[in-house]
Amino acid sequence: MSEQKSxxxxxxxxxxxxxxxxxxxxxxxxPYITGKYGGGxxxxxxxxxxxxxxxVLMMSELVIGxxxxxxxxxxxxSLATKGQKGLWRVLGWLCVVTSFFILSQYxxxxxxxxxxxxxxxxxSLAALGTDASLIADFFRLFSTGGWxxxxxxxxxxxxxxxxxxxxxxxxxxxxxxxxMPILVVLILVLCVRSLTLPGSMRGVEYLFSPDFSKLTxxxxxxxxxxxxxxxxxxxxxxxxxxxxxxxxxxxFKTAMxxxxxxxxxxxxxxxxxxxxxxSCGFDPAGGPGLVFCVLPNVFNSMGxxxxxxxxxxxxxxxxxxxxxxxxxxxxxxxxxxxxxARPDGKSGMRRWQGALLFFLLTTALGAVFTLxxxxxxxxxxxxLSLFDFIDRINSIYLxxxxxxxxxxxxxxxxxxxxxxxxxxxxxxxRVRLYGAVRFLARYVAPLAxxxxxxxxxxxx
Ligand code: PHE
Numbered sequence: 100m101s102e103q104k105s106x107x108x109x110x111x112x113x114x115x116x117x118x119x120x121x122x123x124x125x126x127x128x129x130p131y132i133t134g135k136y137g138g139g140x141x142x143x144x145x146x147x148x149x150x151x152x153x154x155v156l157m158m159s160e161l162v163i164g165x166x167x168x169x170x171x172x173x174x175x176x177s178l179a180t181k182g183q184k185g186l187w188r189v190l191g192w193l194c195v196v197t198s199f200f201i202l203s204q205y206x207x208x209x210x211x212x213x214x215x216x217x218x219x220x221x222x223s224l225a226a227l228g229t230d231a232s233l234i235a236d237f238f239r240l241f242s243t244g245g246w247x248x249x250x251x252x253x254x255x256x257x258x259x260x261x262x263x264x265x266x267x268x269x270x271x272x273x274x275x276x277x278x279m280p281i282l283v284v285l286i287l288v289l290c291v292r293s294l295t296l297p298g299s300m301r302g303v304e305y306l307f308s309p310d311f312s313k314l315t316x317x318x319x320x321x322x323x324x325x326x327x328x329x330x331x332x333x334x335x336x337x338x339x340x341x342x343x344x345x346x347x348x349x350x351f352k353t354a355m356x357x358x359x360x361x362x363x364x365x366x367x368x369x370x371x372x373x374x375x376x377x378s379c380g381f382d383p384a385g386g387p388g389l390v391f392c393v394l395p396n397v398f399n400s401m402g403x404x405x406x407x408x409x410x411x412x413x414x415x416x417x418x419x420x421x422x423x424x425x426x427x428x429x430x431x432x433x434x435x436x437x438x439x440a441r442p443d444g445k446s447g448m449r450r451w452q453g454a455l456l457f458f459l460l461t462t463a464l465g466a467v468f469t470l471x472x473x474x475x476x477x478x479x480x481x482x483l484s485l486f487d488f489i490d491r492i493n494s495i496y497l498x499x500x501x502x503x504x505x506x507x508x509x510x511x512x513x514x515x516x517x518x519x520x521x522x523x524x525x526x527x528x529r530v531r532l533y534g535a536v537r538f539l540a541r542y543v544a545p546l547a548x549x550x551x552x553x554x555x556x557x558x559x
Pocket of ligand 1: 119120121122123124125201328329330331332334336423424426427
């Protein structure tokens, strides 16, 4: 098994990072929260956050990773001053905990997606026709179907494991180079179909025309949360990917490319979904049910071709989920290998052992969360089902805390000379906006994240 610890090229690095960023968050979550919080109005706020704060966090994580060539476990401690090392070790482990819980929850939705790929290929979704209640019942029976959705989830995570077994270049990078172009083709096919349906412009209007009355404080918080989640920052994944970046890679440009591609795919997902929903006369305010209840109905009302578009859509969702889950398992694997390495430099846990360990742990926990819709529905923590509980931890607490600590570390603890040297790849290129990035990282990002954290905790 390959144990090379870097991407082979700048393009490969960008593809892998875009693969991590583009996930269920873009295709499933972004369209419906944009619709919910005022379309174009939400979009303006989202773009502002994604480019001003998300991209800066992405740069911070990439810089920390490449400077140290370590995972969060050692990266923070090795850059911190002597007396503070113990404190920053906690942040490294917090990143591991965050990635672990995010992956476990992510697997639930990925398992459902895998199930829906199968049901659209086997024809059982098409057989439901256009009866909305039948389709909703199908989803209810599927998600509450005990062990059935768990097996789909196991199949999905096994695929992820195989890729991680392949190593950084022949696994993660290769999978991203193959899967990302496929994802782009699939999404473009859906956009063209959706935009050429009669009456599709109403969907475009819904997505883009600003309705500031719907843009509440909650919407603004959701925009920042979505910006961070969508860029995969705030849990150490980009520190690990940063440690694999080629030495001459221009981190500013790379982060901007990743941010732009991630945003573009999210917008395309909106254009693939809403015009078709409106054209077929459905209600877009489907919330999370949009993907599993409203869309199958949209496809079924398109006649025979609808079955093909249904397959294309769920395959798209699967590909997006795969490359994101790969990045999370890669992060966990790299962290545990580093954490168990012996001081004499001899390797501790082997890559395959680390991957297998976290595959087993996250899949087991993912199974528990999946079963919280059926056999374990009676188990509650703070009056919430297990899935809702982890959803709350994963959105309100863990990523914002990690992100806040990372910006403080990057802006105030890491020596400025190191930051500048890494940004310019040891003076190889000039970064004209360096001053602006530094200002955002030191003042604006920590303040914004603190506000998000505090309001998130008090609003819930
Ligand atoms: N960015 C991914 C998405 O949009 C989710 C993710 C978060 C992946 C964090 C890796 C790390 O779905």
